[in-house]
Amino acid sequence: xxxxxxxxxxxxxxxxxxxxxxxxxxxxxxxxxxxxxxxxxxxxxxxxxxxxxxxxxxxxxxxxxxxxxxxxxxxxxxxxxxxxxxxxxxxxxxxxxxxxxxxxxxxxxxxxxxxxxxxxxxxxxxxxxxxxxxxxxxxxxxxxxxxxxxxxxxxxxxxxxxxxxxxxxxxxxxxxxxxxxxxxxxxxxxxxxxxxxxxxxxxxxxxxxxxxxxxxxxxxxxxxxxxxxxxxxxxxxxxxxxxxxxxxxxxxxxxxxxxxxxxxxxxxxxxxxxxxxxxxxxxxxxxxxxxxxxxxxxxxxxxxxxxxxxxx
Amino acid sequence: xxxxxxxxxxxxxxxxxxxxxxxxxxxxxxxxxxxxxxxxxxxxxxxxxxxxxxxxxxxxxxxxxxxxxxxxxxxxxxxxxxxxxxxxxxxxxxxxxxxxxxxxxxxxxxxxxxxxxxxxxxxxxxxxxxxxxxxxxxxxxxxxxxxxxxxxxxxxxxxxxxxxxxxxxxxxxx
Numbered sequence: 001x002x003x004x005x006x007x008x009x010x011x012x013x014x015x016x017x018x019x020x021x022x023x024x025x026x027x028x029x030x031x032x033x034x035x036x037x038x039x040x041x042x043x044x045x046x047x048x049x050x051x052x053x054x055x056x057x058x059x060x061x062x063x064x065x066x067x068x069x070x071x072x073x074x075x076x077x078x079x080x081x082x083x084x085x086x087x088x089x090x091x092x093x094x095x096x097x098x099x100x101x102x103x104x105x106x107x108x109x110x111x112x113x114x115x116x117x118x119x120x121x122x123x124x125x126x127x128x129x130x131x132x133x134x135x136x137x138x139x140x141x142x143x144x145x146x147x148x149x150x151x152x153x154x155x156x157x158x159x160x161x162x163x164x165x166x167x168x169x170x171x172x173x174x175x176x177x178x179x180x181x182x183x184x185x186x187x188x189x190x191x192x193x194x195x196x197x198x199x200x201x202x203x204x205x206x207x208x209x210x211x212x213x214x215x216x217x218x219x220x221x222x223x224x225x226x227x228x229x230x231x232x233x234x235x236x237x238x239x240x241x242x243x244x245x246x247x248x249x250x251x252x253x254x255x256x257x258x259x260x261x262x263x264x265x266x267x268x269x270x271x272x273x274x275x276x277x278x279x280x281x282x283x284x285x286x287x288x289x290x291x292x293x294x295x296x297x298x299x300x301x302x303x304x305x306x307x308x309x310x311x312x
Numbered sequence: 313x314x315x316x317x318x319x320x321x322x323x324x325x326x327x328x329x330x331x332x333x334x335x336x337x338x339x340x341x342x343x344x345x346x347x348x349x350x351x352x353x354x355x356x357x358x359x360x361x362x363x364x365x366x367x368x369x370x371x372x373x374x375x376x377x378x379x380x381x382x383x384x385x386x387x388x389x390x391x392x393x394x395x396x397x398x399x400x401x402x403x404x405x406x407x408x409x410x411x412x413x414x415x416x417x418x419x420x421x422x423x424x425x426x427x428x429x430x431x432x433x434x435x436x437x438x439x440x441x442x443x444x445x446x447x448x449x450x451x452x453x454x455x456x457x458x459x460x461x462x463x464x465x466x467x468x469x470x471x472x473x474x475x476x477x478x479x480x481x482x483x484x485x486x
Contacts, residue, residue, distance in 0.1 A: 004319055004320075004323055005319060007323065008319060008322055008323050008326065011326050011330070012326075015326075015330070041476075044477075044478070044479065048478075048479060048480040051482050052480060055439060055440070055482070079480060082394070083442065083478060083479075083480060086392075086394070086442060086444040087444070087476060087478040088476065089444070089446050089476040091392060091394070091419070091444060
């Protein structure tokens with residue numbers, strides 16, 4: 001056969017295969033592009049929802065009360081559905097139509113969550129069960145641990161703040177406390193909170209403290225200046241410091257104060273965290289079996305702390 | 313001899329298709345993709361600017377129109393602004409009477425928006441309003457016309473470049 005004929009036969013066979021493969025690849029590319037486009041629109045609708053939530057809560061001093069919070073969340077859900085419909089170019093779409101494509105919206109708060117998800121409605125006369133999106137009641141991050149007749153309920157939060165409820169049915173003992181959990185240590189060269197002071201074993205608190213270390217760094221109290229000091233140069237060349245200006249603009253002469261307040265919030269935090277963690281480990285968790293103790297005791301071993309020494 | 317002529321004609325025809333038409337279709341398609349991306353970028357920039365500044369100036373809008381027309385196609389731009397209607401007659405015991413996402417929105421469409429833009433050189437928006445911009449091409453691109461020739465599927469109103477973007481305004485403009 002001539003080369004020309006062979007070439008034509010080759011092209012006639014290869015061309016349809018090439019066309020089909022390129023159409024298939026184009027479909028894959030279009031699908032990936034469309035998925036990316038929907039993801040983008042969804043993300044921007046979520047961003048708008050959170051912007052609305054932020055704006056509503058910032059402008060409302062009662063935003064932390066539950067009724068106001070529920071109202072803020074429902075308003076931000078409305079914003080989400082309108083923004084999502086708008087970004088798809090379907091501004092006339094109702095909220096219930098948009099929510100058909102959204103299985104659930106979860107609002108993670110500091111110590112619990114709200115979830116907006118389909119709920120089965122009570123069956124009507126024709127025995128059909130319908131599903132509508134509703135905002136479920138607030139669910140706390142809580143867990144219960146039992147050991148015989150001893151029970152402990154812990155309410156968690158997004159950071160290390162917990163509320164602990166302990167009940168012993170045999171002794172009819174009930175204890176509850178809330179505070180920050182941190183790893184505590186009796187060794188200065190170990191990570192965690194180390195306090196050099198006098199410990200009162202009856203009241204489980206420090207009566208006097210010499211120093212506090214956290215991860216081998218000393219926590220000190222900072223003396224800070226919280227009043228503005230105005231310097232005035234007198235005619236004789238000396239300088240007088242004032243710390244207050246009257247409403248009419250004249251300077252009021254007070255003794256200049258350079259140490260108005262002591263910033264001790266870190267100091268107090270570590271002291272309180274130590275006392276709370278001590279109570280938690282020794283008064284509560286110690287009463288449970290080994291499995292529960294291993295799971296719930298706060299120590300250096302079960303907290304992934306970095307082994308660093310700070311240098312200045 | 314006749315067989316040879318037929319083979320020659322078929323081979324020339326195939327060569328023209330392979331060397332000429334298919335690469336042209338591929339490049340025209342890529343061109344449309346690039347135009348789509350360019351228009352998407354400029355539309356997002358316009359919406360972002362409106363969201364962050366709370367207003368659209370005539371200058372911003374004109375430079376947006378010029379930028380998208382620089383892709384070589386003509387476009388139909390639809391702007392819808394959903395204005396938050398603060399309803400003071402709503403009874404409430406709370407501190408804030410109105411919340412974003414709770415109240416009624418009324419819409420301002422392209423013609424009203426363009427009139428306002430021409431009259432005042434800017435359209436001022438407030439916190440909570442929403443802006444939706446939709447751009448679609450009105451001309452027939454090369455890829456579209458080639459596809460029409462081969463597949464006869466594309467109708468009169470099909471677009472190959474469609475971009476929609478929207479945002480909720482975060483600051484009061486003006």
